[in-house]
Amino acid sequence: MKFDINWFESRVSLTPNKIAIIDSDTNDSWTYAELHRRVTIVGNYFYSKGIRKGDRVAILAPNHISFFDFFFAAMKIGAIFIPLNWRLADAELEYVIKDCNPKMIGIDPLFVDKIKSIDTISDLVIIDHNDYLNDLHSEPFTIETQLKEEDPLAMIYTGGTTGRPKGAVLSHRSILWNALNTTISWNLDQDDTTLTCLPMFHTGGLNVYSLPLLLVGGKVVLSSEFVPNKAVEDLITYKCTVVLFVPTMYHMIIQTDLFKQSSFPDMKVFVSGGAPCPLKIYHAFSEKGLAFKEGYGLTEAGPNNFYIDSKDTISKPGSVGKAMIFNDIQIIGEDGLMVDPGEVGELLTRGNHAFEYYWNKPDETKETIKDGWIHTGDLARKDEEGFVYIVGRKKDMIITGGENVYPLEVEQWIESHQAVDEAAVIGLPDEKWGEIVVAFVVTKIEITPKELELHCSKKITRYKVPKKFIVIEELPKTHVGKINKTALKEKFSNAKDSTVP
Incomplete structure (x- = not known):
């Protein structure tokens, strides 16, 4: 099957005068026709520089209109x-640039x-303002690819917390079908507007709402x-109607006075993604009568895979819902067979x-894609009604004395507890138990480890109660704001008892 029609150009033809992009820093805005003119200029410039099918073009910038200039020019x-x-870090960035060789x-x-x-870089385009493309000089070309x-249409580097980043290659099919x-499945239309704060080097910034809304004729701020x-x-x-933030962002948002004072009359739903969302964030939105739900995805798949009606989150808190219309999911055990409802297994999509x-x-690709299924490395369970709950990363599961402990349950x-701001639970090596459950806690007010232990004992089974509670000022975060458990393990796995209380 070949693409004879560029879907972006088709969208421009349908709604040329509708606002497509707004820069919230400058309040500049562009219609679909104006964005198309920008894309044409950039595409002609690329072509004049000898860029052809399969060549890589990269961008290193905060969220900016240039992301769409470059993306749609590459598509053309x-x-x-x-x-x-x-x-x-500079060394990591150098590795990525040399790996993809743009x-x-x-x-x-x-x-x-x-x-x-980096001595391998050939051409640079300086993006110092919204009209940077006025400095791109080239003749118009007839580009028929x-x-x-x-x-391939895009490549997003994933990982990096363990081992070197991997470039996940997303095809025209991958991106179009995620958007469709x-x-x-989420009932988006051209009256919807989103705010994209999540960095667009992350699949959540690019593919959750930004590209789907441009496909359907909506607006991206x-x-x-x-x-x-x-x-x-x-x-x-x-007047945004839909938005995605990661839990860390929501954690900061709900503490602002403006959030507490605002009613958000235009918002249809707030969506959390990137990591399991603490239940207290659900409660903060529920108390204000605001629709809130959780999504699930990964760079290698979507990143949109599930749909849940925000009304169902009241009776199914923490669930990501059911598979969307055009994708399948399975939850399998160690034997490779599908688990029964209520049992935990690895999520496949x-x-x-x-x-x-x-x-x-190629080797890492074969480890991830098997018989057409993406093995996500995430653990999940499905209830009797088919609603899916993400339990956590497979590599984060703790085995203590032969018992499985899923950190998310303990963290939530x-x-x-009213004294706790954030918590992260990991397993650390132990001669007797193999691993012990350890909780790292950021507090709002002073609380003792004994008080935290008593709090846990009221709700969870004894072997799940952390054997150590470590109060720290701040939890380490990844580049997109997720709690970095790998950093905690690296710092504390070999620590002396005097370091780990």
Whole structure:
């Protein structure tokens, strides 16, 4: 099957005068026709520089209109769009750039120093304002690229907390079907508006709402950084109807005075993704009568895989719902067979939204894609009615004295204590038990480990109660704001007893 029609150009033809993008930092806005003109300029510039089908073009910048300029220009030419993670350490970023070897990088001046030592970079486009493309000089070209649906369109680097990042290759099919599945299953339409604060080097920033809404003719409001109070202001000012934040972002948002004072009359639903969401965040929205739900995905699949009506979250708190219309899921045990309702197993997913392969990593690809199913490495269970609950990462499961402990259950109960701000539970090596359950806790007010132990004993089985409670000022976070348990394990696994209370 070949694509004869560029879906972005078809969307432009249908709604040329409708606002597509707003920059919340400058209040600049662009209609679909104006965005198309930008894409044409960038596409012609790419072509004049010899960029052709299969070549890589990258961008290293905060959220900005240039992401869409580059993405849709790459779509037209058949190039591969790579959003680079500017939060990576210089050595990590150098590895990623050398791995994907882009022919051109669009870069914000803020990050030029991060790549100055890399000698393989050929062309740079400086993105220092919204009209940066006025400096791109080229003649118009007739670009007629024959594309197959499985041809690569984007590559997003995933991982990095364990081992080197892997480039997940997303094809035209992957991105289109994620967008189709999302708009149909989540009932999105051209009257919807989202705020994109999550960095667009992350699949959540690019593929959860941004591209699906541009497919359906909606509006995307861009923010170059996440500031809790400003995010709430932008939701209200731009009359946003849907939004995605990760739990850490919500944790900060619900503590702002503006959130507490606001009614959000235009919002249909707030969505949490990226990591299991603490139940106290559900409660903060429920108390205000606001629709709130949780999604689940990964760079390699979607990242949208489930749908739940926000009304169902009242009786099914913590559930991500059921598989969307155009993808399948399974939950399997160690024997490879599907588990019974209520039992925990590894979550598998498949569909046209799935990634094609890891760039230059055939062995890792075979480990992840088996018989058409993506093995997510996440643990889940399904209730009798078919609602799915994410239990946590398979690698995070703790085995203590032969018993399985799923950290999320313990974390949620610890966080229900009024003195606790955040909690992370991991397993640390122990000669007697193999592993012991250890809780790292950030507190709002002073509380003793004994009080936390008594709190846990009221709700959870004895072997799940942490044997150690470590109060710290701040939990380490990943580049997109998830709690970094790998960093905790690395720091404390070999610690002396005097270091770990």
